[in-house]
Amino acid sequence: MLKLENVTKKFGDFAAVDHLSLEIPAKQMFGFLGANGAGKTTTFRMILGLMDQTEGDISWNDGEIGYEQSHLIGYLPEERGLYPKLKVEDQLVYLAKLRGMSKQEAVPEINRWLERFKVPEYRTKKVEELSKGNQQKIQFISAVLHKPKLLILDEPFSGLDPVNVGMLKEAVVELKEAGTSIVFSSHRMEHVEELCESLCIMHKGKPVVHGGLKEIKRSFGKQKVRIEAEFDVGFLRDKEEVLHYKETSEGAICQVKEDKDAEELFEALQGRGFVRQFVLEEPSLEDIFIEKVGESYE
Numbered sequence: 288m289l290k291l292e293n294v295t296k297k298f299g300d301f302a303a304v305d306h307l308s309l310e311i312p313a314k315q316m317f318g319f320l321g322a323n324g325a326g327k328t329t330t331f332r333m334i335l336g337l338m339d340q341t342e343g344d345i346s347w348n349d350g351e352i353g354y355e356q357s358h359l360i361g362y363l364p365e366e367r368g369l370y371p372k373l374k375v376e377d378q379l380v381y382l383a384k385l386r387g388m389s390k391q392e393a394v395p396e397i398n399r400w401l402e403r404f405k406v407p408e409y410r411t412k413k414v415e416e417l418s419k420g421n422q423q424k425i426q427f428i429s430a431v432l433h434k435p436k437l438l439i440l441d442e443p444f445s446g447l448d449p450v451n452v453g454m455l456k457e458a459v460v461e462l463k464e465a466g467t468s469i470v471f472s473s474h475r476m477e478h479v480e481e482l483c484e485s486l487c488i489m490h491k492g493k494p495v496v497h498g499g500l501k502e503i504k505r506s507f508g509k510q511k512v513r514i515e516a517e518f519d520v521g522f523l524r525d526k527e528e529v530l531h532y533k534e535t536s537e538g539a540i541c542q543v544k545e546d547k548d549a550e551e552l553f554e555a556l557q558g559r560g561f562v563r564q565f566v567l568e569e570p571s572l573e574d575i576f577i578e579k580v581g582e583s584y585e
């Protein structure tokens with residue numbers, strides 16, 4: 288388990304991370320969400336010891352994260368960077384050696400990953416000859432080659448096409464199933480919703496939501512009713528049960544508090560015409576994010 292207690296990072300007077308306390312369970316996937324500048328990368332840098340916190344404690348399995356533990360951690364930084372003139376294999380061997388592997392151990396692993404990411408022909412190419420997305424795959428390989436116990440991925444899916452996003456997702460799910468603890472940041476709610484058991488939403492350096500995905504959704508206390516009808520359902524906008532009303536091309540989406548409010552809407556639609564769809568949906572992470580962080584998020 289990775290634990291942050293009251294962690295603050297100040298740059299001058301500005302608190303980029305402000306009294307952040309988090310428990311990140313082992314062998315799970317943990318999502319770190321937040322608008323630009325919320326403090327995600329700064330938090331990662333402090334966990335990795337690349338930056339000292341101004342206040343607070345960070346521990347992993349009840350101990351400090353020192354030099355020895357750093358060999359058990361893999362990191363895909365937000366600012367991607369490989370040596371452009373080096374060949375892919377030479378570069379990966381070099382980085383693996385920094386993490387305590389021998390060349391004999393590293394080469395078969397490198398070949399396995401290159402095959403897996405369908406780029407075995409890049410082994411002898413210089414990094415500068417690869418597209419950005421393919422460089423990102425190589426950098427991901429460098430983060431996981433030494434089989435870390437804790438993997439920290441800063442925006443792992445950004446800049447990748449849908450096929451490569453799918454490939455990377457499969458790889459992280461497999462690593463999690465093999466017992467790796469994974470923390471990743473993303474601006475894409477659907478990735479976190481699909482992959483993570485628990486998460487934190489950061490806003491201006493503070494955690495505004497933290498916990499298990501299911502519990503977060505349950506405790507949000509709101510659900511959505513999606514309605515498609517052959518008649519104008521605009522009158523629902525004025526119903527007191529409707530907390531938020533959004534018109535759609537086929538009808539509307541109404542936010543309500545509880546089941547009985549949805550029943551009320553169902554009753555109100557009776558006798559007015561044909562209702563093609565009336566579906567009660569749990570809130571999406573995006574609904575929760577927008578409410579907690581504000582409409583300013585794009």
Ligand SMILES: Nc1ncnc2c1ncn2[C@@H]1O[C@H](COP(=O)(O)OP(=O)(O)OP(=O)(O)O)[C@@H](O)[C@H]1O
Binds near residue numbers: 298303321322323
């Ligand atoms: N070295 C630094 N010196 C001064 N301010 C910094 C430094 N690093 C980060 N900041 C500030 O701290 C805040 C948090 O930055 P951080 O990079 O952690 O955000 P983030 O959540 O990762 O954002 P993004 O989603 O854009 O990557 C920002 O306002 C940023 O400008």
